[in-house]
Amino acid sequence: MMMTDNDLRYSSEVMAFAGMFHYGILGIEKTEADVRSGIQRVLDSGYRLTAVDVELIYVPMTIDMIGGRATVHSPISYPLGNLTLKKKLRDLEDMMRIGVRDSAYCLNYRYILDHRWDLVEQEVRAAVEVNQGVIAIEYNIQATLLNDYEIIQACQAIENGGANTVKLNTGYGWGTGPEEVALVRRVFGQRLDIHPSGNIRTLAQVDEFLKYNVRIIHSMAVFEITEEYIARLQQQRSQS
Amino acid sequence: MSANIDPYPATWHEMASRIEYADLRIDTQERDLRLLCLEAEKYRIPVVVVNPVNVGLAYQFAQPCGIKVAAAVSYPVGAYIPQSKMVEVEDAIIDGAEIIYMVMAVGAYLSGWIDLFTRPEITSLVQVAGGRPTRLITEASVLNKDQQRELCRIAIEAGVDDLVLCTGFISGKLPPVSDEQIANIVEAAGNKIGVAYMGEIDPPERSFALMRMGVTRLCTPSARNILAAYPDFSWAA
Numbered sequence: 001m002m003m004t005d006n007d008l009r010y011s012s013e014v015m016a017f018a019g020m021f022h023y024g025i026l027g028i029e030k031t032e033a034d035v036r037s038g039i040q041r042v043l044d045s046g047y048r049l050t051a052v053d054v055e056l057i058y059v060p061m062t063i064d065m066i067g068g069r070a071t072v073h074s075p076i077s078y079p080l081g082n083l084t085l086k087k088k089l090r091d092l093e094d095m096m097r098i099g100v101r102d103s104a105y106c107l108n109y110r111y112i113l114d115h116r117w118d119l120v121e122q123e124v125r126a127a128v129e130v131n132q133g134v135i136a137i138e139y140n141i142q143a144t145l146l147n148d149y150e151i152i153q154a155c156q157a158i159e160n161g162g163a164n165t166v167k168l169n170t171g172y173g174w175g176t177g178p179e180e181v182a183l184v185r186r187v188f189g190q191r192l193d194i195h196p197s198g199n200i201r202t203l204a205q206v207d208e209f210l211k212y213n214v215r216i217i218h219s220m221a222v223f224e225i226t227e228e229y230i231a232r233l234q235q236q237r238s239q240s
Numbered sequence: 241m242s243a244n245i246d247p248y249p250a251t252w253h254e255m256a257s258r259i260e261y262a263d264l265r266i267d268t269q270e271r272d273l274r275l276l277c278l279e280a281e282k283y284r285i286p287v288v289v290v291n292p293v294n295v296g297l298a299y300q301f302a303q304p305c306g307i308k309v310a311a312a313v314s315y316p317v318g319a320y321i322p323q324s325k326m327v328e329v330e331d332a333i334i335d336g337a338e339i340i341y342m343v344m345a346v347g348a349y350l351s352g353w354i355d356l357f358t359r360p361e362i363t364s365l366v367q368v369a370g371g372r373p374t375r376l377i378t379e380a381s382v383l384n385k386d387q388q389r390e391l392c393r394i395a396i397e398a399g400v401d402d403l404v405l406c407t408g409f410i411s412g413k414l415p416p417v418s419d420e421q422i423a424n425i426v427e428a429a430g431n432k433i434g435v436a437y438m439g440e441i442d443p444p445e446r447s448f449a450l451m452r453m454g455v456t457r458l459c460t461p462s463a464r465n466i467l468a469a470y471p472d473f474s475w476a477a
Binding site: 026027028029030031032033034055056057058078079080081082083084085086087090091094108109110113114142145 | 295
């Protein structure tokens, strides 16, 4: 029996593919209308994304609107990691209280660049202790600014601090390269979950990351990439 | 030198007094903060502007030189509830900040949440700052003319010292603030509130144009180049 376009679009294979993604609606200029429109797009798509990423002020309305179809994500000290630890932990507590269940915690990059691995570890441990596992947190390093040694040391500090997920870029301006993912995977094996982010716009880029057993990808182009994926499946099926 | 690029204000000393020397980068290191303060002292720039996490360290370097430290609260996105921002202002003051920059929740303002967010956060900023100079950062390029003027009014009513035209944060998404937008805000500001420009200024002569348009203060990492554009400026100042 022939599979229709719609069957393929909502097949378990495509649903699983789309389900890897975070969809971000972040930025200083984002309005209530922008966020509502973005969430509606998610709902209309029929896909169950990993998470929808919004600024903290839009979390309550996002939770109402998304109705459990995706986890609500809000970042901490995004994108510069430049807020004080006290402020970050307070934001974390606020997020736990209002229902955020996924977050990207931007570490203090000065500590990383100054090689203060003890302070990086302390920051991670403080967040882990406040969080108590309530929110799935990926710890954000700006790998583009770091050499291989620094990437490894930062990841080691994350692991030593009691966490197991690293997001390799904020997605603001810079993007994650497959070589960075490969490096972390080579050194840490499966002990660290790796989240690529930033400038991920095409299926070809996603394919590269999947080679390294990445499970979660952050991209504003999730719907376009999923369309590419569907088109490829259609082509493969028409050839077989 | 054409009239347009003649230095304004006339002397580099005067220009330096209107600059607040900023390092708000993601990759600022301890040595950068030290250099920022040393250069501020050398070039007679009265204030350095840093991210909240760097206020305490910058204060250690700035205080012996007589330089004031300004904190850029909620930089660069500002999308936090007012209460959360105020705790951040208090923390910055405890760490040594004598001037408070704060990014407003621009998206909330654009959403019409003026009574829920905009007025409370601006009023609270002034109250919590406790007499310290306050500078409210917006992104004028995403506001229409009426919104720019309304925001000026709200900031004036609250007693903010300066309205800052832009974050200067390079996202690649927002257009730069235009001369027309600057002129509109300068006119609305009158002499009731200062108008500041934040971000890199390149070429440095652009700083003269900004000042001629009525911008009163520059919060910028480009201080060296701006001052070097003065014929009488000496690196051995």
